[in-house]
Amino acid sequence: MNFKSILFSVNVLASIICTAQTNQIKVIEDFKPSSVNQQGKLYPQVNSERRVRASILAPQANKVQLDLGGIKYDMVKDEKGIWTGVSEPQDEGFHYYQLNIDGASVPDPGTVYFYGAGRLGSAIEIPAADQEFFAIRDVPHGLVSENIYFSKLTNSFRRCFVYTPANYNEDSKTRFPVLYLQHGSFEDETGWAVQGKANLILDNLIASKKSVPMIIVMDNGYAYKPQSNDSRQESVFEEVVIQEIIPMIDTKFRTIANRENRAIAGLSMGANQTMRIMMNNLDIFSHYGGFSGTSNYPSADAIDVNSFLDGKFKDGETINKKIKLFWLGLGTKEPSPFPGSVRAFRKMLEKQSIKYVYYESPETAHEWLTWRRCLNQFASKIFK
Amino acid sequence: MNFKSILFSVNVLASIICTAQTNQIKVIEDFKPSSVNQQGKLYPQVNSERRVRASILAPQANKVQLDLGGIKYDMVKDEKGIWTGVSEPQDEGFHYYQLNIDGASVPDPGTVYFYGAGRLGSAIEIPAADQEFFAIRDVPHGLVSENIYFSKLTNSFRRCFVYTPANYNEDSKTRFPVLYLQHGSFEDETGWAVQGKANLILDNLIASKKSVPMIIVMDNGYAYKPQSNDSRQESVFEEVVIQEIIPMIDTKFRTIANRENRAIAGLSMGANQTMRIMMNNLDIFSHYGGFSGTSNYPSADAIDVNSFLDGKFKDGETINKKIKLFWLGLGTKEPSPFPGSVRAFRKMLEKQSIKYVYYESPETAHEWLTWRRCLNQFASKIFK
Structure with missing residues (x-):
């Protein structure tokens, strides 16, 4: 043989x-x-x-x-x-x-x-039965721009993608609100504009007047301090957002640079990160979206409002005044620990009498159709 | 067993x-x-x-x-x-x-x-020994924007990528010249901004004042008439460029919309296509770049100037007046038929006393390092 x-x-x-x-x-x-x-x-x-x-x-x-x-x-x-x-x-x-x-x-x-x-x-x-909301249609299309920058905080080149709505280029004067939108773990800054279809979702929402025209900034949630040989990896993503990305976007693009016209949202790890950034910076953002995630992840235990995020949710009355929209979304088929930790977080909000919107994506798990639907809902409610 | x-x-x-x-x-x-x-x-x-x-x-x-x-x-x-x-x-x-x-x-x-x-x-x-010219460096970076549009001529959604230089967003008034830059066969509109590194090459050229700031438009060279069942595939790329892409770019971006401030260039199939478009539209373009290709491809035969491109090269004197730069480039290791057809084309130009610049990329074949070098040379010579 x-x-x-x-x-x-x-x-x-x-x-x-x-x-x-x-x-x-x-x-x-x-x-x-x-x-x-x-x-x-x-x-x-x-x-x-x-x-x-x-x-x-x-x-x-x-x-x-x-x-x-x-x-x-x-x-x-x-x-x-x-x-x-x-x-x-x-x-x-x-x-x-x-x-x-x-x-x-x-x-x-x-x-x-x-x-x-x-x-x-x-x-x-x-x-999907509802796929028209993220389909490419004969409506005015915005641009998705790759923006490369050097980050001093991480000592590295980074990039974000920036969606500008179709009417951004129509005149040279109109200014726009900005949504900072983050991916999940093991994903990167390409996720929202490629498989997330954020640009097509917004093109369709804006064309049908369900959303106000806005800029969307999609950066990379992995950002670390330059490491010495024996140091642990230390995230500086919040610092990069506040000290580097927002000033850069407000300089390069025609934004309305105030808290009323800034939203921040993310999916999974991005929901966790952006909730922390939101609560630490209520002078900078006024709208929050958490898609399939919260900052108490992965715990389903009752939240101690005094210690959670340094007590940032203690004063429900002030939060209701400052936050124009607190929005949460989840797929009905998401696996543990997501439903449990989101449930525990909602209970805490309710106990504190904090107003929020809760959305469930029917028959989807911890995947991109859940997050496309979340963005479609969330983007139609902000800056109004 | x-x-x-x-x-x-x-x-x-x-x-x-x-x-x-x-x-x-x-x-x-x-x-x-x-x-x-x-x-x-x-x-x-x-x-x-x-x-x-x-x-x-x-x-x-x-x-x-x-x-x-x-x-x-x-x-x-x-x-x-x-x-x-x-x-x-x-x-x-x-x-x-x-x-x-x-x-x-x-x-x-x-x-x-x-x-x-x-x-x-x-x-x-x-x-490559000379890789600094396309390396990512700590210089001001332009944007590369994905622009989706519906093309009536092809009855399809198409897209181009548009490079805008770093200073495009510095004020809202400055207008810029435009280079239309095309990929080769079996490639698409992503080639120049990804493996071609067109954005980094221009960022570096502009930062060192070797190039004037310019917009670059990179579209897809495959464009066909909608087909009836029995019809042959018929390219309408020239019509798409002239009737759809240029008017769209001049509307959406702050261009200097005249022939003196428009260049067109391409590699291989793109060189062939853009030379034809250039010679048919001398009222629209004033600079031409042919990287590893010419419109007599693949023939190495002597060119009959009376019949070639409908006699467009017959009147050398007028061409020298109208075309501000006629630029050709080739790698020294390119395989047949490229060296032969480019040689035949140059002989025709010389016979017609048409001024042109010829560049050879050392030790490279019909590949992207040749074309990155061509762009680096060509972009430093246009709009001056």
């Missing part, structure tokens, strides 16, 4: 095993290419049951899997060496995934790539 | 074969992570000989190759299932590549991804 015939035997054997495993799935054959595929790429595809079908040419591989939502689905090889596999039905919205080829976890060559889950990799878009 | 032991035998056998093939290479062990790796990723790496070392975990794979510069280098597996391979020395600059795992051609999970060669995939940056 020579090398090639061993290989051939292994492949045939593998095909038989995988076919046996996956032939049991009955799927509806109405698959269509995912909307986030590279141009001209037919796979991956999604069907009306919200199943994902992936496909890749790998003639010499022993085992290929679709790794999606924490499950590795075996794929099956055809006579041309093309492996194909189908997932269980997925939630509506945007999900990261990868292919696994003989133990190598790699991006699917069929998709565009997104930064999330700590890597630049593949994702699938499962069409 | 069960399934697992067959697999094991195949892997061991494959390792022995590959080791035998690659152990002969003597390499200098001063490899460093490539500058276009994803944050925190150690591989791929480049050494002082300009060799590339790639590495990937693929414990069950039979064969893994590094596919770079038209050569597939066998990689070797260690006891942990990590495959590693080293290439021959590469040219300085930016090269696309991929990994091949048991016949599957996939992006390397270690790198950032770039659109080129018709796909979004991996690339390696081999440090």
Whole structure:
């Protein structure tokens, strides 16, 4: 038995095993290419049951899997060496995934790539019933601008993306309120303007007059002091926001530079960070949005209002006067510890008689459709 | 012999074969992570000989190759299932590549991804001796803005990226000249601002007063008429530039909207396209840059000036009066047919006594370091 015939035997054997495993799935054959595929790429595809079908040419591989939502689905090889596999039905919205080829976890060559889950990799878009709110439509479009700057506090080059609404360039005088909008853990400053579709959501809201035109600043929530050899990593994100980003934005862009016209919001880790920044700087911000997160994360214990965030929530009356909108959102399918910690936080707000708005995204988990919907709700309520 | 032991035998056998093939290479062990790796990723790496070392975990794979510069280098597996391979020395600059795992051609999970060669995939940056001109430096940085628009001519949403220089936002009155800058075949509107580093090149040129501050518009050179079922694909890129892009840019941005303050340039296919657009619209543009391409491509035959581009080069005297700069650039290592067709084109220019500037990029082929250098040269000469 020579090398090639061993290989051939292994492949045939593998095909038989995988076919046996996956032939049991009955799927509806109405698959269509995912909307986030590279141009001209037919796979991956999604069907009306919200199943994902992936496909890749790998003639010499022993085992290929679709790794999606924490499950590795075996794929099956055809006579041309093309492996194909189908997932269980997925939630509506945007999900990261990868292919696994003989133990190598790699991006699917069929998709565009997104930064999330700590890597630049593949994702699938499962069409949502309400997707028109983030669709590209024939309305006036704002710009998303990459802004590079040197940060003295971190001794590094950083960048943010800045959304300016369509009418920003119509005249040279109008000034705009600003929303500072943050990503979650293992994500970066690209998240909101790429998979978050913040620009398209705002274009649509502004065109239908549901939102006032505003600037949105999306920076990177990871910011650390320059390290000496033996020092621990110390976050200076709040200092970067207050001392570097806001003054830069107020200089470079036509903002209305006062607290009434500044909002801050974030998702998950970003909700946690921005709540802390908000409460430490009520002279700078007047609107807060927490999407799938609060600063008591991950605890579901009752909050001691005297010690939590240095007692910043103790005086409910003053908070109600100063904060024009305190907004929280959560997906109904979010896993622990998110529902528990958000619930504990809401109880504290209620005990303190602090006014807030609470929104639930139906049938979504700790993922981007939840956060697109949160932004859509939140952005329609601020600066009014 | 069960399934697992067959697999094991195949892997061991494959390792022995590959080791035998690659152990002969003597390499200098001063490899460093490539500058276009994803944050925190150690591989791929480049050494002082300009060799590339790639590495990937693929414990069950039979064969893994590094596919770079038209050569597939066998990689070797260690006891942990990590495959590693080293290439021959590469040219300085930016090269696309991929990994091949048991016949599957996939992006390397270690790198950032770039659109080129018709796909979004991996690339390696081999440090260039002159790389300071496109490095990120502590100088004022301009913005790169994504601009989405609906094109009636193609009946589709399109986008361009627009560079505005650092001083664009300093006041609301100053107006700027505009360079329209095009990518090559199998590339798109992202090329110039990502791997082309057009923004950093201009930031550096403007900071050192080698260039005048200018706006750069980078759009997609693929633009087709909406197709009826049986019609051939018909490019309308020139019409999109003249009827849609230029009026949009002159409305949205503070341009100096006259021919003296408009340049057009492109690389390869983009050089070919923009030369045609330039010569058809001398009332609109006054500066031309052709990087690694001309409109007689791919022919190296002597050009018949009466028929070439409808005789647009017949009247050398008028051309010398109207065109303020006619600029051509080429890498010294470019493959056929580029040197031949550019040579034939230059002979025609000389025969017509048409003034032009010719630049050669040392030791680079039909790749991005050639084009970064071309832009660096060209941008320092226009609008003066």
